[in-house]
Amino acid sequence: MKEDLLTRTIIGLAIDVHTALGPGLLENAYKECLFYKIDQAGFQVEKEKIMPLVFEDVKLDCGYRIDILVENKLVLELKSIEALSDVHLAQTLTYMKLGGYRFGLLMNFNVLRLKDGIRRIVNGY
Structure with missing residues (x-):
């Protein structure tokens, strides 16, 4: 799936979660619900993926x-x-750099309309 379509689809699922729950909950509640929705939509999805830091050819957790x-x-x-x-x-960009990922979404669920709390990120390295 193309990255733009993937991004738009995930944003749609996040909006579904936000519409159902509203603002004001802990981050973990949104994470669990969004993970569930993405998984149910048939995407390969990982939660809490460990990103080691490589220093002098050693992977450090x-x-x-x-x-x-x-x-x-x-x-x-x-x-x-x-x-x-x-x-x-910067935190999101760091994760993208450590994993070699080009695309990211930074989402703040503590807003009235989720679209006002989303930043799309494309790392051009």
């Missing part, structure tokens, strides 16, 4: 985990906070 990885190409970083900041963007 520093606690980095991608919230959700879809089709081994789309990184989903989920938040339920007052507002997204540059730190959250």
